[in-house]
Amino acid sequence: MKEPITITELEVWKVLEQIPDPEIPVISITELGVVRDVKIEGSAIAIKITPTYSGCPATNVFEQDIKTEMEKLGFEQVNISFQYSPAWTTDWLSEEAREKLRDFGIAPPEGTTKDKKFLLGEDPTVKCPQCKSTNTVMTSQFGSTACKSLYKCQDCLEPFDYFKCI
Amino acid sequence: MTAQEILFQYCLRMGDTHNVLAHRMGEWCTNGHILEEDIAMTNIALDHIGTSRAWLIYGGDVEGKGRTEDDLAFHRDERSYFNMLITELPNGNFADTIARNFMFDAFALLYYSELANSSDETLAGIAQKAIKEAKYHLKHSSNWMVRLGDGTEESHQKMQIAINEVWRFTGNMFEMDDIDQNLADAGIGVDCEKLKDAWMSTIVNTLKDATLTIPENNYMLTGSKKGVHTEALGHMLAEMQSLARAYPDAKW
Numbered sequence: 001m002k003e004p005i006t007i008t009e010l011e012v013w014k015v016l017e018q019i020p021d022p023e024i025p026v027i028s029i030t031e032l033g034v035v036r037d038v039k040i041e042g043s044a045i046a047i048k049i050t051p052t053y054s055g056c057p058a059t060n061v062f063e064q065d066i067k068t069e070m071e072k073l074g075f076e077q078v079n080i081s082f083q084y085s086p087a088w089t090t091d092w093l094s095e096e097a098r099e100k101l102r103d104f105g106i107a108p109p110e111g112t113t114k115d116k117k118f119l120l121g122e123d124p125t126v127k128c129p130q131c132k133s134t135n136t137v138m139t140s141q142f143g144s145t146a147c148k149s150l151y152k153c154q155d156c157l158e159p160f161d162y163f164k165c166i
Numbered sequence: 167m168t169a170q171e172i173l174f175q176y177c178l179r180m181g182d183t184h185n186v187l188a189h190r191m192g193e194w195c196t197n198g199h200i201l202e203e204d205i206a207m208t209n210i211a212l213d214h215i216g217t218s219r220a221w222l223i224y225g226g227d228v229e230g231k232g233r234t235e236d237d238l239a240f241h242r243d244e245r246s247y248f249n250m251l252i253t254e255l256p257n258g259n260f261a262d263t264i265a266r267n268f269m270f271d272a273f274a275l276l277y278y279s280e281l282a283n284s285s286d287e288t289l290a291g292i293a294q295k296a297i298k299e300a301k302y303h304l305k306h307s308s309n310w311m312v313r314l315g316d317g318t319e320e321s322h323q324k325m326q327i328a329i330n331e332v333w334r335f336t337g338n339m340f341e342m343d344d345i346d347q348n349l350a351d352a353g354i355g356v357d358c359e360k361l362k363d364a365w366m367s368t369i370v371n372t373l374k375d376a377t378l379t380i381p382e383n384n385y386m387l388t389g390s391k392k393g394v395h396t397e398a399l400g401h402m403l404a405e406m407q408s409l410a411r412a413y414p415d416a417k418w
């Protein structure tokens with residue numbers, strides 16, 4: 001007979017914290033805030049995830065990664081479902097995650113979606129992750145992935161990605 | 167029609183609308199005039215695919231016959247597609263694409279802002295997500311409207327022609343039939359007729375900035391809600407669905 005699963009939900013969260021975002025591997029999927037809920041029922045586990053952008057191809061990758069990790073833990077049934085509400089927001093990125101993005105060369109989202117500037121639809125002042133200059137310009141609203149815009153620093157001349165505030 | 171059939175039909179309309187527009191945007195892949203634009207357009211395509219999936223997955227659930235989003239996307243013919251006509255218009259030149267997208271994006275932002283209050287939790291959730299993306303899409307298309315309209319003589323002219331061409335497809339976005347009315351009355355769907363004034367003011371303001379004129383012709387085409395389309399859709403679907411139909415079990 002199979003051993004009953006003795007893993008707690010807290011331990012599952014610990015494992016999820018180790019799964020990197022497929023496109024920005026310096027932050028984990030929990031730091032990104034896409035895992036919304038974990039529920040263990042016997043040998044089955046139900047995990048709710050929310051996509052960052054509705055068509056983000058990374059979603060399928062981490063869906064698969066979660067499945068693999070959960071099977072390793074011994075779960076016989078892994079149900080992953082999508083939760084669209086509340087919609088994912090960069091407000092959920094921790095200060096720590098923002099710091100990691102910066103170190104990786106990606107400018108983290110400026111402020112939150114509750115800031116006046118954001119609500120008025122104004123373009124944010126984005127700090128260059130290399131030299132910290134605010135003398136930067138957007139070169140393209142859409143970057144290498146849906147979550148980023150392309151910027152250029154006018155001081156150190158480095159192009160860089162900006163993680164959009166949504 | 168039962169309440170379930172009505173909701174299913176509604177999901178198909180919006181799912182198809184986003185799917186068809188996604189495919190059109192995908193056709194720009196490797197054809198953008200600059201790399202950034204190529205990336206922008208494929209990013210927008212992905213957003214629309216994502217939104218389409220959400221609608222079609224829910225539609226499949228509502229229908230309750232076990233059809234997946236892929237079954238619905240790839241195994242229905244032209245006459246069973248209910249996307250808004252404007253989304254199927256061929257890409258044409260870049261101005262044509264921008265004009266088409268701008269008209270739709272302005273609609274989508276208003277539409278989803280309303281749908282976010284839907285009493286149907288899933289639809290409200292889809293809307294919350296879509297609003298954020300629609301804002302970016304509208305910003306992209308309206309920036310180009312102004313840049314090209316208020317650009318060179320040639321870009322201005324092309325932009326104006328594009329606006330004139332797309333105009334007769336815009337009325338279809340606001341049409342309300344029994345299905346729409348039923349869901350709007352129930353607090354589930356959106357009364358699109360009520361969006362028209364706000365939409366028009368977005369159009370008027372942007373066109374003014376772009377030094378472009380609103381077409382005077384108010385003859386509007388219809389048909390999408392009954393599966394009647396322009397000749398462009400059949401060609402598009404033939405290409406889009408060919409792989410899934412030739413290899414029904416294909417996986418990637």
Ligand SMILES: [Zn+2]
Binds near residue numbers: 130131155
């Ligand atoms: Zn710099």
